[in-house]
Every structure is written in C-alpha cells, then in structure tokens.
Amino acid sequence: SQQGEEDPQALSIQEGENATMNCSYKTSINNLQWYRQNSGRGLVHLILIRSNEREKHSGRLRVTLDTSKKSSSLLITASRAADTASYFCATCLMSSEKLVFGKGMKLTVNP
Amino acid sequence: NAGVMQNPRHLVRRRGQEARLRCSPMKGHSHVYWYRQLPEEGLKFMVYLQKENIIDESGMPKERFSAEFPKEGPSILRIQQVVRGDSAAYFCASSPAGVSISPTGANVLTFGAGSRLTVL
Numbered sequence: 001s002q003q004g005e006e007d008p009q010a011l012s013i014q015e016g017e018n019a020t021m022n023c024s025y026k027t028s029i030n031n032l033q034w035y036r037q038n039s040g041r042g043l044v045h046l047i048l049i050r051s052n053e054r055e056k057h058s059g060r061l062r063v064t065l066d067t068s069k070k071s072s073s074l075l076i077t078a079s080r081a082a083d084t085a086s087y088f089c090a091t092c093l094m095s096s097e098k099l100v101f102g103k104g105m106k107l108t109v110n111p
Numbered sequence: 112n113a114g115v116m117q118n119p120r121h122l123v124r125r126r127g128q129e130a131r132l133r134c135s136p137m138k139g140h141s142h143v144y145w146y147r148q149l150p151e152e153g154l155k156f157m158v159y160l161q162k163e164n165i166i167d168e169s170g171m172p173k174e175r176f177s178a179e180f181p182k183e184g185p186s187i188l189r190i191q192q193v194v195r196g197d198s199a200a201y202f203c204a205s206s207p208a209g210v211s212i213s214p215t216g217a218n219v220l221t222f223g224a225g226s227r228l229t230v231l
Binding site: 031097098103 | 115142144146152153154155156159166167169202204209210211219220221222223224225
C-alpha cells in the first residue's frame with residue numbers, strides 16, 4: 001500500500017477560501033515534501049519539512065508535521081483559480097534516497 | 112537552464128514492440144529517478160540511478176524493464192515487448208544529490224514534463 005495517503009481525495013472550494021489537505025504515512029521519515037501537478041504536466045516542488053520541524057511557511061502555503069501521529073497537513077490560504085491542480089505528499093524514508101508519493105488530492109478552486 | 116528534458120513526449124507502440132524513453136537531467140544534477148503514473152493515480156517509484164550506477168531498482172518490474180544512466184548522454188528507460196498495461200505516463204526527475212537531508216540542506220526533485228506511452 002502507499003506510504004503516504006492524502007485526504008480528502010478531492011476538494012472543491014471558492015476562490016478566496018482556504019484549502020487544507022492532509023497526508024498520513026506509515027514509517028519513519030527523514031523529510032516530507034509536497035508537490036503540485038497541473039493536468040498533463042510534471043510535478044513541481046512546493047515545500048519541504050524536515051522530521052525535526054513542526055511547521056513551515058512559504059508565501060500562501062503552510063505545512064505542519066506531527067511525527068507522533070505520522071501526519072502532515074498543507075494549508076493554502078486565500079486560494080485562487082490558478083491553484084486548481086493535484087497535490088501530492090511525498091515522504092523520504094529513513095535510510096533511503098527515494099521519495100514515495102501518495103495518490104494525490106485534486107483541488108478545484110472555482111472563480 | 113532548460114530543466115529536466117524528457118523525450119519523446121508521446122509514444123505509441125504496438126504490443127510486442129520496444130519503448131525507449133529518454134531523460135536529460137538538469138545541468139549539474141547527477142541523480143535521476145524514474146516514476147510511473149497511471150491515470151488518476153499517484154506516482155510509483157521505479158528506479159534511482161546515479162551516473163553509471165543503479166542505486167535502487169526496487170520499483171522496477173522484474174522482466175522487460177531496464178534503466179541506465181551512462182557516463183555520457185541521457186538516462187534511458189527501456190521497456191521490451193510492451194503490453195497494454197504498460198500504457199502510462201513515465202516521469203523522470205533529477206536532483207543534485209539524494210533526497211535525504213544533507214549537511215548542506217535537503218534536496219528536492221525537479222521533474223520533467225513526462226513521456227506518455229500508449230500501447231495499442
């Protein structure tokens with residue numbers, strides 16, 4: 001099964017609202033990363049949080065990490081129609097150099 | 112910097128033929144990853160390579176699939192005797208080093224636009 005699982009699988013909101021996506025994982029990690037994919041395109045890195053960090057910000061993005069619950073959340077504030085995309089969490093496992101991706105969450109921001 | 116270049120962007124093959132997908136990493140990147148994405152699904156790790164070395168191929172099917180990253184030239188993902196189930200988008204990503212935390216910072220992946228394989 002997947003290491004990371006995003007929740008919800010799909011979210012539809014209005015422009016200006018906040019969007020929250022959650023990611024749960026199973027085994028100990030080195031770091032956790034969030035990526036975005038526009039339809040038919042490659043993935044773009046958004047933000048990385050290390051296992052010893054609890055919260056990070058980047059522009060309208062805020063990511064949290066709770067290693068005791070093995071979960072992370074990505075918050076996009078003041079969403080825009082251009083934020084419409086699929087969002088993936090990816091975990092870098094301990095003693096590994098590979099990123100394991102979840103199935104992704106489809107966000108639709110309606111203008 | 113042209114980023115990660117993948118070609119072809121679209122490839123159509125008949126069952127039994129061979130598919131070769133190429134990936135040129137970003138300038139200065141010596142680590143290459145290949146992922147497969149089925150429609151409406153996430154990315155499945157296939158293989159991780161450094162120049163002339165396969166580091167982790169735990170996601171590669173045991174038969175028909177192979178990957179290389181020669182000293183000169185692009186990384187190649189080769190699928191022999193393709194079947195309909197091989198139809199997918201294949202993404203290549205590169206990084207300057209492994210994605211674990213390094214003394215100088217963490218590394219992230221830069222993805223190419225993908226190669227979409229259709230097997231008829």
